[in-house]
Amino acid sequence: MTAHPLIQVIGLRKAFGGHVVLDDVSLEVRAGEAVALLGPNGAGKTTLLRILATLLRPSRGVARVAGYDCLRQAERVRAHMGLLAHGAWVYEDLTPFENLKFWATLGGLPHGRDALNGALAAVELDRVADERVRTLSLGMKRRLALARFVLARPPVLLLDEPFAGIDQRAGKWLDGHLGAFKAAGSAILMTTHSFGRGLGVADRIAILAAGRVAHDTPLGALTLDDVRRLYELHAEDGA
Structure with missing residues (x-):
C-alpha cells in the first residue's frame, strides 16, 4: 500500500x-x-x-x-475517480456499445472499436453489445457502468x-x-x-x-x- x-x-x-x-x-x-x-x-x-x-x-x-x-x-x-451512483445511470435506448462509446468520447478515453469491444468483453457483455439496454437486467446494466472503469482505470x-x-x-x-x-x-x-x-x-x-x-x-x-x-x-x- x-x-x-x-x-x-x-x-x-x-x-x-x-x-x-x-x-x-x-x-x-x-x-x-x-x-x-x-x-x-x-x-x-x-x-x-x-x-x-x-x-x-x-x-x-x-x-x-x-x-x-x-x-x-x-x-x-x-x-x-470513477463513480457508480445508485442505479445504473445508462441510456436505455442505446446499445451497450453506443453507451460506452458515448462515455469514452466524452471522457477523452480510447473509443476505437477494439478498445470498446475489449471493455465490454471484460464485463461479459460482448454478446449483447448491440442489444438495446432497456432489454438487459439490472445486473447487466451495472456491468455496463463498470465497463467505463475498465477503459479509464x-x-x-x-x-x-x-x-x-x-x-x-x-x-x-x-x-x-x-x-x-x-x-x-x-x-x-x-x-x-x-x-x-x-x-x-x-x-x-x-x-x-x-x-x-x-x-x-x-x-x-x-x-x-x-x-x-x-x-x-x-x-x-x-x-
Missing part, C-alpha cells in the same frame, strides 16, 4: 440549511483497499460520496481524492449501493471484479445498508450514524454476526 491515502476526509461537515447531514467526518482509504460504509438510510453515506465526486460542496473540512482537493481541484479529482472507485437490486449470481460476479480492481491498486469506498453484500471484497467497515463515523475497524476475521452486532451497537444507538 502507498504511504498516502487515495481517499482522505478530514473534519468534513455538510449542512443543508439547519439540517446537519455530516458532522466532523474523518476517513481514509489507501491504494489496494476497499472500505464498506455502513449505515441506515439518511446517515449521510450518499452525501459523503457526492462530496468526494465533486457533486456537492462541503460546508467545512477537507476532502481529497488521489491527493487532489475536491473543492479547489475538482477537474483533477474527476480525472482520477481510475485509481479511486466510489460506489453507491452497488449490490442493491441484483441477484446472488450477479453479486458474486461483482465481488470478483471489484476484487480485481482492488488487486490492481484501486481504492474503493462503497456504501451499503445491507449485511453480507459487499463485505466479501471489503478490508474495513466504517459505520456512519447521525452524521459521524461511529466505528471504523478492519474486517479481518469478523463474522457476519459480529458486523451485525457492531452495527446495532453503533448505528442504531446513534440514530
Whole structure:
C-alpha cells in the first residue's frame, strides 16, 4: 500500500440549511483497499460520496481524492475517480456499445472499436453489445457502468449501493471484479445498508450514524454476526 491515502476526509461537515447531514467526518482509504460504509438510510453515506465526486460542496473540512482537493481541484479529482451512483445511470435506448462509446468520447478515453469491444468483453457483455439496454437486467446494466472503469482505470472507485437490486449470481460476479480492481491498486469506498453484500471484497467497515463515523475497524476475521452486532451497537444507538 502507498504511504498516502487515495481517499482522505478530514473534519468534513455538510449542512443543508439547519439540517446537519455530516458532522466532523474523518476517513481514509489507501491504494489496494476497499472500505464498506455502513449505515441506515439518511446517515449521510450518499452525501459523503457526492462530496468526494465533486457533486456537492462541503460546508467545512477537507476532502481529497488521489491527493487532489475536491473543492479547489475538482477537474483533477474527476480525472482520477470513477463513480457508480445508485442505479445504473445508462441510456436505455442505446446499445451497450453506443453507451460506452458515448462515455469514452466524452471522457477523452480510447473509443476505437477494439478498445470498446475489449471493455465490454471484460464485463461479459460482448454478446449483447448491440442489444438495446432497456432489454438487459439490472445486473447487466451495472456491468455496463463498470465497463467505463475498465477503459479509464481510475485509481479511486466510489460506489453507491452497488449490490442493491441484483441477484446472488450477479453479486458474486461483482465481488470478483471489484476484487480485481482492488488487486490492481484501486481504492474503493462503497456504501451499503445491507449485511453480507459487499463485505466479501471489503478490508474495513466504517459505520456512519447521525452524521459521524461511529466505528471504523478492519474486517479481518469478523463474522457476519459480529458486523451485525457492531452495527446495532453503533448505528442504531446513534440514530
